[in-house]
Amino acid sequence: MTINIYNSLNRSKEPFETLEPGRVKMYVCGPTVYDSCHIGHARSVIVFDVIYRYLTAVGYDVTYVRNFTDIDDKIINRSNELGVSPESLAEKYIDEFHHDMDALNVLRPTLEPRATDHIDHIIRIIEILMDKKYAYASDGDVFFSVDLFKGYGKLSGRKLDDMVAGARVDVDQRKKNPFDFVLWKASKPNEPFWDSPWGKGRPGWHIECSAMSEDYLGASFDIHGGGKDLIFPHHENEIAQSEAAFGKTFVRFWIHNGFVNINHEKMSKSLGNFLMIKDIVKEYHPEAIRLFLLSHHYRSPVDFTDQAIKNVASGLDKIYALLDRAEKYLGSLPDVNSNYHKDVIASQKDFWVLFCDAMNDDFNTAQGIGVLFDAVRSLNRLLDQLDQSDQTNETDQTNQSDDIQNRQIIHNECLNILKMGDILGLLTVSPGAYFQQKKESVITKKSFDAEMIEAMIQERQDARKAKDFKKADEVRDRLKEMNIEIEDRPEGTIWKVLS
RNA sequence: GGCGGCAUAGCCAAGUGGUAAGGCAACGGCCUGCAAAGCCGCUAUUCUCCAGUUCGAAUCUGGAUGCCGCCUCCA
Numbered sequence: 001m002t003i004n005i006y007n008s009l010n011r012s013k014e015p016f017e018t019l020e021p022g023r024v025k026m027y028v029c030g031p032t033v034y035d036s037c038h039i040g041h042a043r044s045v046i047v048f049d050v051i052y053r054y055l056t057a058v059g060y061d062v063t064y065v066r067n068f069t070d071i072d073d074k075i076i077n078r079s080n081e082l083g084v085s086p087e088s089l090a091e092k093y094i095d096e097f098h099h100d101m102d103a104l105n106v107l108r109p110t111l112e113p114r115a116t117d118h119i120d121h122i123i124r125i126i127e128i129l130m131d132k133k134y135a136y137a138s139d140g141d142v143f144f145s146v147d148l149f150k151g152y153g154k155l156s157g158r159k160l161d162d163m164v165a166g167a168r169v170d171v172d173q174r175k176k177n178p179f180d181f182v183l184w185k186a187s188k189p190n191e192p193f194w195d196s197p198w199g200k201g202r203p204g205w206h207i208e209c210s211a212m213s214e215d216y217l218g219a220s221f222d223i224h225g226g227g228k229d230l231i232f233p234h235h236e237n238e239i240a241q242s243e244a245a246f247g248k249t250f251v252r253f254w255i256h257n258g259f260v261n262i263n264h265e266k267m268s269k270s271l272g273n274f275l276m277i278k279d280i281v282k283e284y285h286p287e288a289i290r291l292f293l294l295s296h297h298y299r300s301p302v303d304f305t306d307q308a309i310k311n312v313a314s315g316l317d318k319i320y321a322l323l324d325r326a327e328k329y330l331g332s333l334p335d336v337n338s339n340y341h342k343d344v345i346a347s348q349k350d351f352w353v354l355f356c357d358a359m360n361d362d363f364n365t366a367q368g369i370g371v372l373f374d375a376v377r378s379l380n381r382l383l384d385q386l387d388q389s390d391q392t393n394e395t396d397q398t399n400q401s402d403d404i405q406n407r408q409i410i411h412n413e414c415l416n417i418l419k420m421g422d423i424l425g426l427l428t429v430s431p432g433a434y435f436q437q438k439k440e441s442v443i444t445k446k447s448f449d450a451e452m453i454e455a456m457i458q459e460r461q462d463a464r465k466a467k468d469f470k471k472a473d474e475v476r477d478r479l480k481e482m483n484i485e486i487e488d489r490p491e492g493t494i495w496k497v498l499s
Numbered sequence: 500g501g502c503g504g505c506a507u508a509g510c511c512a513a514g515u516g517g518u519a520a521g522g523c524a525a526c527g528g529c530c531u532g533c534a535a536a537g538c539c540g541c542u543a544u545u546c547u548c549c550a551g552u553u554c555g556a557a558u559c560u561g562g563a564u565g566c567c568g569c570c571u572c573c574a
Contacts, residue, residue, distance in 0.1 A: 011503090013515095031574075044574040073572065153502095158570075162501050182572090205572040227574030232502085234572075257574070258504090259567095266568085295512070295522075300505080301567070308511060311523040318522090321536070358513085367513050370521035377521095377538080384538050388530095469532055476534075487535050496535095 001058065003360045005223075006299065008231060008254040009155055013362055016253065018222050024055050024062045025217040027251075029209060029226035029234070030112070032069040033093035034078045037100050039275040039289075039304055040260045040267060044227050046290055046425070047257045047298040047363075049106045051225070053423050054359050064109040065216050067209065068094055071116050071202055076191055086192050090114075100277040104286045105425040111216055115208035119194045122203045122211045125245050126183045126196075134244040138174040140186030140199040146179045149240045155254060156232035181237050183207050206237040210245070213238075219246035225255040228299075260293075261303045275304060285438070287426045288313040294365040294424055315373070316426070317496075319417070322376045324431035325383050326414045333430070334411055336418040351375035352416040355423075365424065372420045379413045382406075435496055442497040448482065457486060457493050 003016040018024055028048045031041055045066075052064045069075075070090035079089040094114075115122075126142055129135035134149060135142050146152045146160060153159055160179060171178040182204035187193035193200035203211075213221060219242065226235065235254065242250040259266070262273045280289060292312040296302045327333050351371055358367035386406060421427030429437070443450055460475040476486060479495065486495045 029574080032572075038574085040574045042574090047574095069572090156569080157502055159501085228504090229569065229573055232570065259574075261567090267573085269573095297513075300512090303511085305511095308523090311511070314524095315522050318536090325537085364513070367520070370513060373521055380537055381539090384530095387537090464532080467532080473533070485535060488531075489536085 001356070001360065003055075003058075004362055005253050005255065006362045007252075008256050009251075011157075014253070018060070019220060019252065022059070022061055024060045024223065025221035026052065026055075026062060026064045026223040026225070027209070027213040027217055027221060028064070028066045028109075028224070029230055030066040030068050031093075031097055032072050032074055033090045033097065034072070034075040035093065036276045036278060037097055038267060038277065039262075039280060040227070041097075042100070042104055042277050042289065043260050043293050043302065044225075044257050045101055045106055046104060046293050048225050048255075050294065050365060050424060051223075051255070051363055052107065052109070053425065054363065057419075057423055058356070062110070063217060065111045065113065065213065066109040067212050068097075068112060068114045069205070069208065070094070070114045071192060072205060087116075090116075096278070100281075103281050104277065104290060105428055107425075113212045113216065115203060115212070118208065118211045118215060119203065121215055122207050123184075123194075123196050125207060125211055125214070125241065128245045129183065129241065132244065135183055136176070137184075137198050140184075140201060141174070141182055142184035142198055142204075143175055143180040144183050144237070144241060144244075145176055146181070146240065147177050149244050151243065152179075152240055153236065155239055156236045158232060158236070179233075181206060181233065183241070206234055207241055209234075209238050210242040214242065214246065219250070220248045221251060223253045223255060224251040225257070228256045228258055231256055255298075257298045258296075258301045261301060263305055264303055284309055284313060285316065285434075287428070288316050290425050291316050291369070295369050297362075297364060297366050299362075319372070319376055319421075319427065320431045320434045322380055322383075323414070323417070323427065324435070326379065326410055327431055329383060329386070329410055330407060330414070334415040334418060336415065336422050350416060351378070351413070352419055355416075355420045359423065368420065368424070372417065372424075375413060375417050375420070379410065379417070382410065382413070438497045439495075442483065446482070448484075453479070453482075453484060453495055457495060460486075461493060 004013045005016045006013050026048075028044075031037060048064075048066070052062055055062050068090070071086065075086050075089060079086040082089065098108075126135060129144065130137070130142070133145075135144050137143075160177070184196060184198055184201050184207075185204055186199055186201045191202070193202060213224070224235065224238075231254075239250050260275075261267070262275055265271055265273060267274050288309060292304075292309045293302060295312060323333060351374060354374075355368045355371045358364045358371055361367070418427055439450070442448060456475050456479060460472045463469070463472040463475065479486060483498050484495050485498050486493055
C-alpha cells in the first residue's frame, strides 16, 4: 500500500516515504491565540486530524505536534486593548480552542507546545545562525539574511529578483534585503520580554516553529502542514532558518489546505463575516460540519452556505438512519474501537478497501465519502431484501443458516461504515443518541414540547384506527409545519426533525 | 507587476490519458390508507470556449474568457 501525497514543495503527488520505517513525524502550525477560532481554523485542524487518524489507522506510529503561538504582536495589542496580561489572554483562547475542537471531535495531537516555553531553544538557534553569519543584529533586533540562503523561495516558487520590494509595506531601512525577516524583536516599554544576547526582546513569528519542531521531531521530519496562506512567508522562512542552522533537509512533505469562503466571499474583518466555531456548533451538528468540510478536497476552496451544510446534514441523517436499521437487526452495532488496522489488506475490493484507495490518493476524503454512501446504499438494499423475505418465508432450517450468514455480512458491512466514520471523525455517537440530540435541539430552540408532539402522534394514530384519514393527514401536516416528520414503521410511529 | 490555483448536471462535488463516482434537489416506479424512510429507474453523447498532440482527452500542450488566492505576523 502506497500513500501518494501532493507535496507543495514540488507541486506534484509523490509516494509517501517516511524517514524512519513505520514512524511519521508531523508538525502543523496551530493558531495564534488572540481571538476565537473560526470555520477556517476548523478546516485546517480537521483536515490534519483526518490525516493523523488515517496514518495511525494504517499502522504508522505518528508523532503529531501542533503548536500554540502565544506571544506575538496581535496578542500584545489585544491584551493592551482589553487591559489583561498577554499570558491570561493566551490562556483564555487556548482553553477556547480546546473547547471548540473537542466539540468538533478533533483528537488531541501528541504534543501541543507553546512558543513561550521554548525561548531558550529559540535563542540557541538564533545564536547558531549568528555564528554561521546567516543572521545579523541591529539595535536589538536580529534579522535573517535571505540572500545568503541559497534555496530561498523554493517552497513558494518565488525568486527574490522578481518580487517587488515594499510593494505593499514600507521597507525597514536596517534590512540588507527587504525580504530579510525578524528572528528576534527588541521589546518596547511595557511589552513582555525575555533576556537575550541582543537585549530584552521576544522571538519573531517564524523562528518558534523551527525551534519547536526541532525540539520534538528533530532537524528533519516527514510532514509539515498548515493553511495555504502560510506558504509565504511563514513556511518559506522556516525552511531558511532551519536548513541554514542545522544543515539538513527540513521537511520532506509540505501539505497545505485551502480556504473557507462564506457565501462566496472571503472571510474578512471589513466584511465582518467571520463564522466562529462556537456559533456554528449551536446551529449544526458537529459531524455535519465535519462532513461538509471533508466533502471537498482539502486543497480546494470551500464555500460555506446555509443551504450547502443543510444538504450535507440530510446526508448525515441518511447514514445514521441506516445505522439505526442495522442496530435493530443485529441487536447492537459492531465495536469500531477494536484494533482494525491489521485488516487493511483485504482479499477483495470491499468498501473499506475502496475507501483506503481514495485516502491513499492524497487523502481524497471527497471520494472516500462517495464510497461511504455507496456502502450505505448497498447495506440498505440488503436490509430491504431481508425485510421482504421475512414477510414471505416461514422459518425453516435453510433460513436459519441464511440468517447467520446475513448477520455476518451485515456486521461486516456495518463495521466498514463505522471504520470510514472513524477516519473521518464521524458516526461517533449511537443512532439513537444522534436522533435524540436533534430532537432535543429543536425542542430547546423552538420551545416545542415533546409530550405535545407525542400527543399529536397519538391523536393521528387514533384517527388512523378509526379510518379517519383526513384528520390523520391534518395532524401530520401540522407537524410538518413544525419541521417535524413522522414515519410509520412496523414497530410504531416515530418522529424526527427535518434538517 | 510577480507567483499560484480554479472552471464538470438545477445546486454541491470526485475523477489528472481509456470512454463521466457520490450527495442534495426534481421526476417515474416498488412499498404505504396516503405519506415518510429505503430501494430501483431517470437526470451531463459530455466536462467554459478555440486550436493542437494522440488510436483515444474532462484529463496533456498552446491560446482566449471568467473567477479566486498569495506577495500584509490571515487557517
